[in-house]
Amino acid sequence: MNESHLKNLLNQIKKNTKDALKASQMGLWEEAEQINRMMIQEVECDYKAYGRLADALMKLGKTSEAADYYDIVTDLDKAKKDMTKKSIKLATESNWDAAAAINQEIIKDFPWDLEAYNRLGKAYMEIGDKNKATNAFKCALVVSENSVIAKKNLARLDKTNNDPNKRSTNSNASNKNYIEESAKTAITKLLNVPRQLDTSNLLSGDTVQLVLSSKGIKVMDQNNQILGSLEPKVGSRLRRLIEGGNKYEANITSIAENEVSIIINEVFRSVSQVNTPSFIKKSESISLIPNATIGYTLNDETKFADMKDWTDDDTETGDETIFTADIPSFISVQGEGYSEDDF
Structure with a gap:
Protein backbone atom coordinates (compact mmCIF):
# COMPACT_ATOMS: atom_id res chain seq x y z
CA MET A 1 0.00 0.00 0.00
CA ASN A 2 1.41 3.43 -0.89
CA GLU A 3 1.01 6.55 1.22
CA SER A 4 -1.58 8.14 -1.07
CA HIS A 5 -3.83 5.09 -1.00
CA LEU A 6 -3.41 4.77 2.75
CA LYS A 7 -4.24 8.42 3.33
CA ASN A 8 -7.45 8.11 1.34
CA LEU A 9 -8.40 4.92 3.16
CA LEU A 10 -7.80 6.35 6.63
CA ASN A 11 -9.68 9.53 5.78
CA GLN A 12 -12.66 7.45 4.67
CA ILE A 13 -12.48 5.39 7.87
CA LYS A 14 -12.43 8.60 9.93
CA LYS A 15 -15.44 9.99 8.11
CA ASN A 16 -17.43 6.79 8.45
CA THR A 17 -16.46 6.50 12.10
CA LYS A 18 -17.78 9.99 12.80
CA ASP A 19 -21.02 9.15 11.05
CA ALA A 20 -21.38 5.90 12.98
CA LEU A 21 -20.72 7.59 16.31
CA LYS A 22 -23.10 10.41 15.55
CA ALA A 23 -25.87 7.92 14.70
CA SER A 24 -25.21 6.03 17.94
CA GLN A 25 -25.19 9.18 20.05
CA MET A 26 -28.54 10.17 18.54
CA GLY A 27 -29.98 6.72 19.19
CA LEU A 28 -30.31 5.96 15.48
CA TRP A 29 -29.31 2.33 15.95
CA GLU A 30 -30.50 1.03 12.60
CA GLU A 31 -28.48 3.71 10.83
CA ALA A 32 -25.48 2.93 13.04
CA GLU A 33 -25.87 -0.75 12.16
CA GLN A 34 -25.90 0.04 8.45
CA ILE A 35 -22.83 2.31 8.59
CA ASN A 36 -20.77 -0.19 10.56
CA ARG A 37 -21.73 -3.04 8.25
CA MET A 38 -20.55 -0.90 5.33
CA MET A 39 -17.26 -0.22 7.11
CA ILE A 40 -16.69 -3.93 7.67
CA GLN A 41 -17.22 -4.57 3.97
CA GLU A 42 -14.55 -1.99 3.16
CA VAL A 43 -12.04 -3.16 5.79
CA GLU A 44 -12.85 -6.71 6.77
CA CYS A 45 -10.77 -6.72 9.96
CA ASP A 46 -11.93 -3.37 11.38
CA TYR A 47 -12.53 -4.69 14.90
CA LYS A 48 -13.82 -1.35 16.16
CA ALA A 49 -16.53 -1.37 13.52
CA TYR A 50 -17.44 -4.90 14.66
CA GLY A 51 -17.62 -3.68 18.24
CA ARG A 52 -19.87 -0.74 17.34
CA LEU A 53 -22.03 -3.02 15.20
CA ALA A 54 -22.44 -5.38 18.15
CA ASP A 55 -23.42 -2.44 20.37
CA ALA A 56 -26.03 -1.34 17.85
CA LEU A 57 -27.44 -4.86 17.53
CA MET A 58 -27.73 -5.09 21.31
CA LYS A 59 -29.74 -1.87 21.34
CA LEU A 60 -31.98 -3.31 18.64
CA GLY A 61 -32.58 -6.43 20.70
CA LYS A 62 -30.58 -8.73 18.41
CA THR A 63 -28.57 -10.18 21.27
CA SER A 64 -27.61 -13.47 19.62
CA GLU A 65 -26.18 -11.77 16.52
CA ALA A 66 -24.48 -9.16 18.71
CA ALA A 67 -22.76 -11.91 20.68
CA ASP A 68 -21.37 -13.35 17.45
CA TYR A 69 -19.85 -10.02 16.53
CA TYR A 70 -18.37 -9.55 19.99
CA ASP A 71 -16.71 -12.94 19.48
CA ILE A 72 -15.27 -11.69 16.19
CA VAL A 73 -13.76 -8.71 18.01
CA THR A 74 -12.01 -11.11 20.40
CA ASP A 75 -10.82 -13.34 17.56
CA LEU A 76 -9.41 -10.41 15.59
CA ASP A 77 -7.63 -9.13 18.67
CA LYS A 78 -6.00 -12.52 19.20
CA ALA A 79 -5.06 -12.90 15.53
CA LYS A 80 -3.40 -9.50 15.49
CA LYS A 81 -1.44 -10.19 18.66
CA ASP A 82 -0.32 -13.57 17.34
CA MET A 83 0.88 -12.10 14.04
CA THR A 84 2.68 -9.30 15.86
CA LYS A 85 4.50 -11.74 18.13
CA LYS A 86 5.45 -13.88 15.14
CA SER A 87 6.82 -10.87 13.26
CA ILE A 88 8.96 -9.93 16.25
CA LYS A 89 10.24 -13.49 16.62
CA LEU A 90 11.21 -13.65 12.94
CA ALA A 91 13.12 -10.40 13.25
CA THR A 92 15.00 -11.56 16.33
CA GLU A 93 16.05 -14.54 14.21
CA SER A 94 17.17 -12.13 11.44
CA ASN A 95 14.65 -13.77 9.11
CA TRP A 96 13.91 -10.45 7.43
CA ASP A 97 12.12 -11.77 4.33
CA ALA A 98 9.60 -13.64 6.46
CA ALA A 99 9.33 -10.70 8.87
CA ALA A 100 8.51 -8.38 5.98
CA ALA A 101 5.89 -10.80 4.66
CA ILE A 102 4.01 -11.11 7.94
CA ASN A 103 4.08 -7.36 8.56
CA GLN A 104 2.57 -6.96 5.10
CA GLU A 105 -0.22 -9.31 6.23
CA ILE A 106 -0.81 -7.22 9.33
CA ILE A 107 -0.98 -4.02 7.29
CA LYS A 108 -3.41 -5.58 4.84
CA ASP A 109 -5.78 -6.52 7.66
CA PHE A 110 -5.09 -3.55 9.98
CA PRO A 111 -3.98 -0.66 7.71
CA TRP A 112 -3.76 1.80 10.62
CA ASP A 113 -1.11 -0.20 12.50
CA LEU A 114 1.79 2.23 13.02
CA GLU A 115 4.02 -0.42 14.60
CA ALA A 116 3.67 -2.76 11.62
CA TYR A 117 4.75 -0.06 9.14
CA ASN A 118 7.85 0.72 11.19
CA ARG A 119 8.71 -2.96 11.57
CA LEU A 120 8.19 -3.44 7.84
CA GLY A 121 10.47 -0.51 7.08
CA LYS A 122 13.20 -1.96 9.26
CA ALA A 123 12.85 -5.39 7.61
CA TYR A 124 13.25 -3.85 4.15
CA MET A 125 16.27 -1.87 5.34
CA GLU A 126 17.90 -5.11 6.45
CA ILE A 127 17.01 -6.78 3.14
CA GLY A 128 18.51 -3.81 1.30
CA ASP A 129 15.35 -2.64 -0.47
CA LYS A 130 15.51 1.09 0.18
CA ASN A 131 12.49 1.97 -1.97
CA LYS A 132 10.15 -0.35 -0.07
CA ALA A 133 11.66 0.73 3.25
CA THR A 134 11.04 4.37 2.36
CA ASN A 135 7.44 3.65 1.38
CA ALA A 136 6.82 1.80 4.65
CA PHE A 137 8.16 4.64 6.78
CA LYS A 138 6.19 7.21 4.76
CA CYS A 139 3.06 5.18 5.43
CA ALA A 140 3.93 5.23 9.13
CA LEU A 141 3.93 9.03 8.95
CA VAL A 142 0.48 8.95 7.35
CA VAL A 143 -0.75 7.05 10.40
CA SER A 144 1.16 9.24 12.85
CA GLU A 145 2.82 12.35 11.45
CA ASN A 146 4.83 12.68 14.67
CA SER A 147 6.45 9.24 14.48
CA VAL A 148 10.06 9.89 15.46
CA ILE A 149 11.02 6.36 14.44
CA ALA A 150 9.78 6.83 10.88
CA LYS A 151 11.30 10.32 10.59
CA LYS A 152 14.74 9.23 11.74
CA ASN A 153 14.84 6.21 9.48
CA LEU A 154 13.72 8.23 6.46
CA ALA A 155 16.49 10.73 7.21
CA ARG A 156 18.96 7.86 7.42
CA LEU A 157 17.77 6.39 4.14
CA ASP A 158 18.02 9.78 2.45
CA LYS A 159 21.53 10.33 3.78
CA THR A 160 22.61 6.86 2.69
CA ASN A 161 21.29 7.51 -0.82
CA ASN A 162 23.19 10.79 -1.04
CA ASP A 163 26.44 9.54 0.46
CA PRO A 164 28.62 7.76 -2.14
CA ASN A 165 30.91 6.47 0.60
CA LYS A 166 28.05 4.80 2.43
CA ARG A 167 27.37 1.19 1.47
CA SER A 168 23.94 0.42 0.11
CA THR A 169 23.30 -2.42 2.53
CA ASN A 170 24.79 -3.92 5.64
CA SER A 171 26.98 -6.12 3.47
CA ASN A 172 29.88 -6.00 5.92
CA ALA A 173 27.78 -6.60 8.97
CA SER A 174 27.68 -10.06 10.42
CA ASN A 175 23.94 -10.17 9.89
CA LYS A 176 23.51 -13.62 11.32
CA ASN A 177 22.63 -15.30 14.57
CA PHE A 304 19.21 -8.59 24.16
CA ALA A 305 17.51 -11.94 23.59
CA ASP A 306 14.12 -10.39 24.34
CA MET A 307 14.43 -7.51 21.90
CA LYS A 308 11.24 -5.57 21.41
CA ASP A 309 12.01 -3.70 18.24
CA TRP A 310 14.40 -3.23 15.37
CA THR A 311 14.96 0.42 14.94
CA ASP A 312 17.60 2.53 16.60
CA ASP A 313 15.16 4.99 18.05
CA ASP A 314 13.49 5.32 21.39
CA THR A 315 9.73 5.31 21.15
CA GLU A 316 8.20 8.71 21.05
CA THR A 317 5.17 10.26 22.68
CA GLY A 318 2.18 8.54 21.20
CA ASP A 319 4.25 5.52 20.16
CA GLU A 320 4.70 3.95 23.59
CA THR A 321 3.44 0.59 22.32
CA ILE A 322 5.65 0.49 19.24
CA PHE A 323 6.70 -3.04 18.36
CA THR A 324 4.54 -4.67 20.96
CA ALA A 325 1.31 -6.56 20.56
CA ASP A 326 -1.52 -4.08 20.22
CA ILE A 327 -4.35 -4.78 22.66
CA PRO A 328 -7.14 -2.44 21.61
CA SER A 329 -9.77 -1.23 24.04
CA PHE A 330 -13.24 -1.93 22.78
CA ILE A 331 -15.36 0.86 24.17
CA SER A 332 -19.12 0.82 24.05
CA VAL A 333 -20.91 3.92 22.83
CA GLN A 334 -22.29 4.07 26.36
CA GLY A 335 -18.75 4.33 27.73
CA GLU A 336 -16.07 6.90 27.10
CA GLY A 337 -16.62 6.93 23.37
CA TYR A 338 -14.47 6.31 20.34
CA SER A 339 -11.68 8.61 19.26
CA GLU A 340 -10.89 9.19 15.63
CA ASP A 341 -7.33 9.93 16.76
CA ASP A 342 -6.78 6.18 17.05
CA PHE A 343 -6.07 6.32 13.33
Whole structure:
Protein backbone atom coordinates (compact mmCIF):
# COMPACT_ATOMS: atom_id res chain seq x y z
CA MET A 1 0.00 0.00 0.00
CA ASN A 2 1.41 3.43 -0.89
CA GLU A 3 1.01 6.55 1.22
CA SER A 4 -1.58 8.14 -1.07
CA HIS A 5 -3.83 5.09 -1.00
CA LEU A 6 -3.41 4.77 2.75
CA LYS A 7 -4.24 8.42 3.33
CA ASN A 8 -7.45 8.11 1.34
CA LEU A 9 -8.40 4.92 3.16
CA LEU A 10 -7.80 6.35 6.63
CA ASN A 11 -9.68 9.53 5.78
CA GLN A 12 -12.66 7.45 4.67
CA ILE A 13 -12.48 5.39 7.87
CA LYS A 14 -12.43 8.60 9.93
CA LYS A 15 -15.44 9.99 8.11
CA ASN A 16 -17.43 6.79 8.45
CA THR A 17 -16.46 6.50 12.10
CA LYS A 18 -17.78 9.99 12.80
CA ASP A 19 -21.02 9.15 11.05
CA ALA A 20 -21.38 5.90 12.98
CA LEU A 21 -20.72 7.59 16.31
CA LYS A 22 -23.10 10.41 15.55
CA ALA A 23 -25.87 7.92 14.70
CA SER A 24 -25.21 6.03 17.94
CA GLN A 25 -25.19 9.18 20.05
CA MET A 26 -28.54 10.17 18.54
CA GLY A 27 -29.98 6.72 19.19
CA LEU A 28 -30.31 5.96 15.48
CA TRP A 29 -29.31 2.33 15.95
CA GLU A 30 -30.50 1.03 12.60
CA GLU A 31 -28.48 3.71 10.83
CA ALA A 32 -25.48 2.93 13.04
CA GLU A 33 -25.87 -0.75 12.16
CA GLN A 34 -25.90 0.04 8.45
CA ILE A 35 -22.83 2.31 8.59
CA ASN A 36 -20.77 -0.19 10.56
CA ARG A 37 -21.73 -3.04 8.25
CA MET A 38 -20.55 -0.90 5.33
CA MET A 39 -17.26 -0.22 7.11
CA ILE A 40 -16.69 -3.93 7.67
CA GLN A 41 -17.22 -4.57 3.97
CA GLU A 42 -14.55 -1.99 3.16
CA VAL A 43 -12.04 -3.16 5.79
CA GLU A 44 -12.85 -6.71 6.77
CA CYS A 45 -10.77 -6.72 9.96
CA ASP A 46 -11.93 -3.37 11.38
CA TYR A 47 -12.53 -4.69 14.90
CA LYS A 48 -13.82 -1.35 16.16
CA ALA A 49 -16.53 -1.37 13.52
CA TYR A 50 -17.44 -4.90 14.66
CA GLY A 51 -17.62 -3.68 18.24
CA ARG A 52 -19.87 -0.74 17.34
CA LEU A 53 -22.03 -3.02 15.20
CA ALA A 54 -22.44 -5.38 18.15
CA ASP A 55 -23.42 -2.44 20.37
CA ALA A 56 -26.03 -1.34 17.85
CA LEU A 57 -27.44 -4.86 17.53
CA MET A 58 -27.73 -5.09 21.31
CA LYS A 59 -29.74 -1.87 21.34
CA LEU A 60 -31.98 -3.31 18.64
CA GLY A 61 -32.58 -6.43 20.70
CA LYS A 62 -30.58 -8.73 18.41
CA THR A 63 -28.57 -10.18 21.27
CA SER A 64 -27.61 -13.47 19.62
CA GLU A 65 -26.18 -11.77 16.52
CA ALA A 66 -24.48 -9.16 18.71
CA ALA A 67 -22.76 -11.91 20.68
CA ASP A 68 -21.37 -13.35 17.45
CA TYR A 69 -19.85 -10.02 16.53
CA TYR A 70 -18.37 -9.55 19.99
CA ASP A 71 -16.71 -12.94 19.48
CA ILE A 72 -15.27 -11.69 16.19
CA VAL A 73 -13.76 -8.71 18.01
CA THR A 74 -12.01 -11.11 20.40
CA ASP A 75 -10.82 -13.34 17.56
CA LEU A 76 -9.41 -10.41 15.59
CA ASP A 77 -7.63 -9.13 18.67
CA LYS A 78 -6.00 -12.52 19.20
CA ALA A 79 -5.06 -12.90 15.53
CA LYS A 80 -3.40 -9.50 15.49
CA LYS A 81 -1.44 -10.19 18.66
CA ASP A 82 -0.32 -13.57 17.34
CA MET A 83 0.88 -12.10 14.04
CA THR A 84 2.68 -9.30 15.86
CA LYS A 85 4.50 -11.74 18.13
CA LYS A 86 5.45 -13.88 15.14
CA SER A 87 6.82 -10.87 13.26
CA ILE A 88 8.96 -9.93 16.25
CA LYS A 89 10.24 -13.49 16.62
CA LEU A 90 11.21 -13.65 12.94
CA ALA A 91 13.12 -10.40 13.25
CA THR A 92 15.00 -11.56 16.33
CA GLU A 93 16.05 -14.54 14.21
CA SER A 94 17.17 -12.13 11.44
CA ASN A 95 14.65 -13.77 9.11
CA TRP A 96 13.91 -10.45 7.43
CA ASP A 97 12.12 -11.77 4.33
CA ALA A 98 9.60 -13.64 6.46
CA ALA A 99 9.33 -10.70 8.87
CA ALA A 100 8.51 -8.38 5.98
CA ALA A 101 5.89 -10.80 4.66
CA ILE A 102 4.01 -11.11 7.94
CA ASN A 103 4.08 -7.36 8.56
CA GLN A 104 2.57 -6.96 5.10
CA GLU A 105 -0.22 -9.31 6.23
CA ILE A 106 -0.81 -7.22 9.33
CA ILE A 107 -0.98 -4.02 7.29
CA LYS A 108 -3.41 -5.58 4.84
CA ASP A 109 -5.78 -6.52 7.66
CA PHE A 110 -5.09 -3.55 9.98
CA PRO A 111 -3.98 -0.66 7.71
CA TRP A 112 -3.76 1.80 10.62
CA ASP A 113 -1.11 -0.20 12.50
CA LEU A 114 1.79 2.23 13.02
CA GLU A 115 4.02 -0.42 14.60
CA ALA A 116 3.67 -2.76 11.62
CA TYR A 117 4.75 -0.06 9.14
CA ASN A 118 7.85 0.72 11.19
CA ARG A 119 8.71 -2.96 11.57
CA LEU A 120 8.19 -3.44 7.84
CA GLY A 121 10.47 -0.51 7.08
CA LYS A 122 13.20 -1.96 9.26
CA ALA A 123 12.85 -5.39 7.61
CA TYR A 124 13.25 -3.85 4.15
CA MET A 125 16.27 -1.87 5.34
CA GLU A 126 17.90 -5.11 6.45
CA ILE A 127 17.01 -6.78 3.14
CA GLY A 128 18.51 -3.81 1.30
CA ASP A 129 15.35 -2.64 -0.47
CA LYS A 130 15.51 1.09 0.18
CA ASN A 131 12.49 1.97 -1.97
CA LYS A 132 10.15 -0.35 -0.07
CA ALA A 133 11.66 0.73 3.25
CA THR A 134 11.04 4.37 2.36
CA ASN A 135 7.44 3.65 1.38
CA ALA A 136 6.82 1.80 4.65
CA PHE A 137 8.16 4.64 6.78
CA LYS A 138 6.19 7.21 4.76
CA CYS A 139 3.06 5.18 5.43
CA ALA A 140 3.93 5.23 9.13
CA LEU A 141 3.93 9.03 8.95
CA VAL A 142 0.48 8.95 7.35
CA VAL A 143 -0.75 7.05 10.40
CA SER A 144 1.16 9.24 12.85
CA GLU A 145 2.82 12.35 11.45
CA ASN A 146 4.83 12.68 14.67
CA SER A 147 6.45 9.24 14.48
CA VAL A 148 10.06 9.89 15.46
CA ILE A 149 11.02 6.36 14.44
CA ALA A 150 9.78 6.83 10.88
CA LYS A 151 11.30 10.32 10.59
CA LYS A 152 14.74 9.23 11.74
CA ASN A 153 14.84 6.21 9.48
CA LEU A 154 13.72 8.23 6.46
CA ALA A 155 16.49 10.73 7.21
CA ARG A 156 18.96 7.86 7.42
CA LEU A 157 17.77 6.39 4.14
CA ASP A 158 18.02 9.78 2.45
CA LYS A 159 21.53 10.33 3.78
CA THR A 160 22.61 6.86 2.69
CA ASN A 161 21.29 7.51 -0.82
CA ASN A 162 23.19 10.79 -1.04
CA ASP A 163 26.44 9.54 0.46
CA PRO A 164 28.62 7.76 -2.14
CA ASN A 165 30.91 6.47 0.60
CA LYS A 166 28.05 4.80 2.43
CA ARG A 167 27.37 1.19 1.47
CA SER A 168 23.94 0.42 0.11
CA THR A 169 23.30 -2.42 2.53
CA ASN A 170 24.79 -3.92 5.64
CA SER A 171 26.98 -6.12 3.47
CA ASN A 172 29.88 -6.00 5.92
CA ALA A 173 27.78 -6.60 8.97
CA SER A 174 27.68 -10.06 10.42
CA ASN A 175 23.94 -10.17 9.89
CA LYS A 176 23.51 -13.62 11.32
CA ASN A 177 22.63 -15.30 14.57
CA TYR A 178 25.17 -16.21 17.18
CA ILE A 179 24.67 -19.38 19.17
CA GLU A 180 26.97 -18.71 22.06
CA GLU A 181 28.31 -20.33 25.17
CA SER A 182 28.28 -18.49 28.45
CA ALA A 183 30.95 -15.78 28.80
CA LYS A 184 31.74 -15.70 25.05
CA THR A 185 29.36 -12.88 24.16
CA ALA A 186 28.48 -9.66 25.95
CA ILE A 187 26.83 -6.31 25.37
CA THR A 188 28.34 -3.11 26.69
CA LYS A 189 27.69 0.61 26.45
CA LEU A 190 30.61 2.64 25.14
CA LEU A 191 32.26 5.35 27.18
CA ASN A 192 33.70 8.64 25.92
CA VAL A 193 31.31 8.85 22.97
CA PRO A 194 32.14 12.07 21.05
CA ARG A 195 29.52 14.77 21.62
CA GLN A 196 29.40 15.63 17.93
CA LEU A 197 29.18 12.01 16.76
CA ASP A 198 26.93 11.73 13.71
CA THR A 199 24.89 8.61 14.49
CA SER A 200 22.71 8.91 11.38
CA ASN A 201 25.28 6.89 9.45
CA LEU A 202 25.18 4.03 11.94
CA LEU A 203 22.86 1.06 11.59
CA SER A 204 21.89 -1.98 13.57
CA GLY A 205 24.38 -4.78 13.00
CA ASP A 206 27.12 -2.53 11.62
CA THR A 207 30.54 -4.09 12.16
CA VAL A 208 32.85 -2.01 14.32
CA GLN A 209 36.59 -2.27 14.97
CA LEU A 210 38.19 -3.00 18.32
CA VAL A 211 41.40 -1.00 18.28
CA LEU A 212 44.05 -1.63 20.93
CA SER A 213 45.35 1.41 22.77
CA SER A 214 47.71 1.92 25.67
CA LYS A 215 44.77 2.33 28.04
CA GLY A 216 42.51 -0.41 26.71
CA ILE A 217 40.34 -0.58 23.58
CA LYS A 218 38.86 2.12 21.39
CA VAL A 219 35.90 1.35 19.14
CA MET A 220 35.79 2.69 15.57
CA ASP A 221 33.32 2.33 12.72
CA GLN A 222 34.20 1.15 9.21
CA ASN A 223 35.14 4.70 8.22
CA ASN A 224 37.65 4.88 11.11
CA GLN A 225 35.43 7.27 13.04
CA ILE A 226 35.90 6.90 16.79
CA LEU A 227 32.66 5.85 18.47
CA GLY A 228 33.98 5.58 22.00
CA SER A 229 35.90 3.19 24.20
CA LEU A 230 35.24 0.13 26.32
CA GLU A 231 34.88 0.44 30.08
CA PRO A 232 38.46 0.29 31.47
CA LYS A 233 38.23 -3.10 33.21
CA VAL A 234 36.54 -4.73 30.20
CA GLY A 235 38.92 -3.05 27.75
CA SER A 236 42.01 -4.00 29.74
CA ARG A 237 40.91 -7.64 29.97
CA LEU A 238 40.09 -7.93 26.26
CA ARG A 239 43.32 -6.17 25.33
CA ARG A 240 45.34 -8.84 27.17
CA LEU A 241 43.28 -11.65 25.61
CA ILE A 242 43.69 -10.22 22.09
CA GLU A 243 47.42 -9.87 22.61
CA GLY A 244 47.37 -13.50 23.74
CA GLY A 245 45.81 -14.65 20.46
CA ASN A 246 42.02 -14.39 20.93
CA LYS A 247 39.89 -12.92 18.14
CA TYR A 248 36.63 -11.00 18.47
CA GLU A 249 33.86 -9.54 16.32
CA ALA A 250 31.83 -6.53 17.42
CA ASN A 251 28.63 -5.00 16.08
CA ILE A 252 26.36 -2.13 17.01
CA THR A 253 23.21 -3.04 18.92
CA SER A 254 21.87 0.29 20.18
CA ILE A 255 22.18 3.90 19.09
CA ALA A 256 20.84 7.02 20.77
CA GLU A 257 22.02 10.58 21.22
CA ASN A 258 25.57 10.34 22.63
CA GLU A 259 25.01 6.66 23.42
CA VAL A 260 26.26 3.63 21.51
CA SER A 261 26.13 0.03 22.67
CA ILE A 262 27.81 -2.91 21.00
CA ILE A 263 27.79 -6.68 21.16
CA ILE A 264 31.21 -8.34 21.36
CA ASN A 265 31.57 -11.97 20.36
CA GLU A 266 34.56 -14.23 20.90
CA VAL A 267 35.16 -16.00 17.55
CA PHE A 268 38.47 -17.67 18.37
CA ARG A 269 40.15 -18.60 21.65
CA SER A 270 43.86 -19.21 21.77
CA VAL A 271 45.00 -22.58 23.11
CA SER A 272 47.09 -20.73 25.67
CA GLN A 273 43.92 -19.13 27.04
CA VAL A 274 41.53 -22.04 26.70
CA ASN A 275 40.44 -21.85 30.34
CA THR A 276 40.18 -18.08 30.45
CA PRO A 277 36.69 -16.69 29.76
CA SER A 278 36.46 -13.50 27.75
CA PHE A 279 33.87 -11.86 29.96
CA ILE A 280 33.21 -12.01 33.68
CA LYS A 281 30.05 -10.39 34.98
CA LYS A 282 31.58 -8.21 37.68
CA SER A 283 30.43 -4.90 36.33
CA GLU A 284 27.11 -3.32 35.49
CA SER A 285 28.75 -2.11 32.29
CA ILE A 286 28.34 -5.45 30.53
CA SER A 287 25.56 -7.97 30.04
CA LEU A 288 26.55 -11.55 29.35
CA ILE A 289 24.56 -13.51 26.78
CA PRO A 290 24.49 -17.13 27.98
CA ASN A 291 23.40 -19.94 25.68
CA ALA A 292 21.20 -17.63 23.61
CA THR A 293 20.42 -17.34 19.94
CA ILE A 294 20.88 -13.69 19.12
CA GLY A 295 19.80 -11.68 16.09
CA TYR A 296 20.88 -8.15 15.48
CA THR A 297 18.37 -5.55 16.52
CA LEU A 298 18.41 -2.39 18.54
CA ASN A 299 17.32 -0.82 21.81
CA ASP A 300 18.02 -3.69 24.14
CA GLU A 301 21.19 -3.45 26.10
CA THR A 302 20.27 -5.58 29.09
CA LYS A 303 17.88 -8.15 27.66
CA PHE A 304 19.21 -8.59 24.16
CA ALA A 305 17.51 -11.94 23.59
CA ASP A 306 14.12 -10.39 24.34
CA MET A 307 14.43 -7.51 21.90
CA LYS A 308 11.24 -5.57 21.41
CA ASP A 309 12.01 -3.70 18.24
CA TRP A 310 14.40 -3.23 15.37
CA THR A 311 14.96 0.42 14.94
CA ASP A 312 17.60 2.53 16.60
CA ASP A 313 15.16 4.99 18.05
CA ASP A 314 13.49 5.32 21.39
CA THR A 315 9.73 5.31 21.15
CA GLU A 316 8.20 8.71 21.05
CA THR A 317 5.17 10.26 22.68
CA GLY A 318 2.18 8.54 21.20
CA ASP A 319 4.25 5.52 20.16
CA GLU A 320 4.70 3.95 23.59
CA THR A 321 3.44 0.59 22.32
CA ILE A 322 5.65 0.49 19.24
CA PHE A 323 6.70 -3.04 18.36
CA THR A 324 4.54 -4.67 20.96
CA ALA A 325 1.31 -6.56 20.56
CA ASP A 326 -1.52 -4.08 20.22
CA ILE A 327 -4.35 -4.78 22.66
CA PRO A 328 -7.14 -2.44 21.61
CA SER A 329 -9.77 -1.23 24.04
CA PHE A 330 -13.24 -1.93 22.78
CA ILE A 331 -15.36 0.86 24.17
CA SER A 332 -19.12 0.82 24.05
CA VAL A 333 -20.91 3.92 22.83
CA GLN A 334 -22.29 4.07 26.36
CA GLY A 335 -18.75 4.33 27.73
CA GLU A 336 -16.07 6.90 27.10
CA GLY A 337 -16.62 6.93 23.37
CA TYR A 338 -14.47 6.31 20.34
CA SER A 339 -11.68 8.61 19.26
CA GLU A 340 -10.89 9.19 15.63
CA ASP A 341 -7.33 9.93 16.76
CA ASP A 342 -6.78 6.18 17.05
CA PHE A 343 -6.07 6.32 13.33
